[in-house]
Amino acid sequence: MMENAPMKQIRMVLVLAGLAAGIAGCGSTQTSLPAAAKQQFTVAELTGRLPARDTLEARWISGELITAGPEAVQELCAKVADRDSATSLRAVYAVSGLTSYVNGRGSEAERLLFTAAVTRALQKSAGPEHAVFLMEQLKSAGRAESLEPLSRYLGDERLCEPATQAMLAIGGTAGTYFLNALPASAGKPRLTLIHALGEMRTAAATPLLLEESRNEWRSRSVAALDALAGIGDPRAEDTLRAVLTQPVGNRAAGLLRLLTYAERRLALSDGAAANKIATDVLAATASPDEEAYRVAALELLVRVNGEKALDKLVTAFADTSAAVQGGVLRIANRVPGQRSPHGGWVSLHGPRTCADAHSQHARGSWRSDRECRGHRIDQRRRPDGAQRRHQRVGETRSTEDCAGPPGPPEEDR
Numbered sequence: 001m002m003e004n005a006p007m008k009q010i011r012m013v014l015v016l017a018g019l020a021a022g023i024a025g026c027g028s029t030q031t032s033l034p035a036a037a038k039q040q041f042t043v044a045e046l047t048g049r050l051p052a053r054d055t056l057e058a059r060w061i062s063g064e065l066i067t068a069g070p071e072a073v074q075e076l077c078a079k080v081a082d083r084d085s086a087t088s089l090r091a092v093y094a095v096s097g098l099t100s101y102v103n104g105r106g107s108e109a110e111r112l113l114f115t116a117a118v119t120r121a122l123q124k125s126a127g128p129e130h131a132v133f134l135m136e137q138l139k140s141a142g143r144a145e146s147l148e149p150l151s152r153y154l155g156d157e158r159l160c161e162p163a164t165q166a167m168l169a170i171g172g173t174a175g176t177y178f179l180n181a182l183p184a185s186a187g188k189p190r191l192t193l194i195h196a197l198g199e200m201r202t203a204a205a206t207p208l209l210l211e212e213s214r215n216e217w218r219s220r221s222v223a224a225l226d227a228l229a230g231i232g233d234p235r236a237e238d239t240l241r242a243v244l245t246q247p248v249g250n251r252a253a254g255l256l257r258l259l260t261y262a263e264r265r266l267a268l269s270d271g272a273a274a275n276k277i278a279t280d281v282l283a284a285t286a287s288p289d290e291e292a293y294r295v296a297a298l299e300l301l302v303r304v305n306g307e308k309a310l311d312k313l314v315t316a317f318a319d320t321s322a323a324v325q326g327g328v329l330r331i332a333n334r335v336p337g338q339r340s341p342h343g344g345w346v347s348l349h350g351p352r353t354c355a356d357a358h359s360q361h362a363r364g365s366w367r368s369d370r371e372c373r374g375h376r377i378d379q380r381r382r383p384d385g386a387q388r389r390h391q392r393v394g395e396t397r398s399t400e401d402c403a404g405p406p407g408p409p410e411e412d413r
Contacts, residue, residue, distance in 0.1 A: 050093040062101035070117040077121030139166035151177040160189035175202035198227025229257040232264025295327030
């Protein structure tokens, strides 16, 4: 039976009305889902699932907890110090998971929410251990906004160290806070702040650190000298150079500081200062007990001057110390563009003994087929056995056994 026109129009209106209602219903459901998700689980129910079964569940729990708001995060931070071990452990899992979450998949807004809540909880911490745990979270998740709250603990005997470590990890303007806190500090906090200023390379602290370097307490003066070397401010050079006039045998730490300062000057594009210091250290360290510093000074000279420092390496290779000779070989083979026809830098002046020739060959510095008369090695035919025989016999050979620059092998003549 055919429907008349009015019935068709009524049916069409009903269909369109139903579609409109369905679309409106879908829209309202979509916007209300987050609100429903917030109320689906309480904080206690979420933490009751910890430790999570896998990474996906841990991430989901952290997302739900951060959605619950700053009050929920503060509540969890407070429960870390709960006397009930089970409650405390679940809170530790939850807060640590939130730290990982905001550092990874969380948004910047979620990270700020988390650090603000942890900072408020830190102000109400139940004791030093509780405060240290919360500082560890700020160390991982905090940025510039966490520096000022952490700086309030720089004068605390027990909390200065963890607060300093957290601020060092954050970086930024932490050095300014350390410098401002130094004059009023004492004891362990003062020592911690001196070290921190060196790590942050805060040049503005140089005058205060120079005063500390003359302190009667050795621990403070040593810490100040270390900090000055790491900062690399030219105002500290005379103080650090004083080690060169000290007696041999009691200046190892001072030489290391001076070379550290020279490295810092080089990093700050002051190659002239680095070159002068390295040259002076090389001239002042003739003692067998200071071989390591001679090699370090030579390496710094090569870094500053490149190929122009090769003459100093040649001179240093005449040293009777095997440690210095070995250091020279290692440094010289890293200098580009100075290979001899035989492939080794040391062949510029030849080995002094058969043992030297073998040593150079083993390091790859001397790649000729022949090192020594009477112990010629044809690597193409007998690389392994010949080298072993050369090692056994060659170390007892004297200078007279060496022929200097090798000639062609007998079979080629």
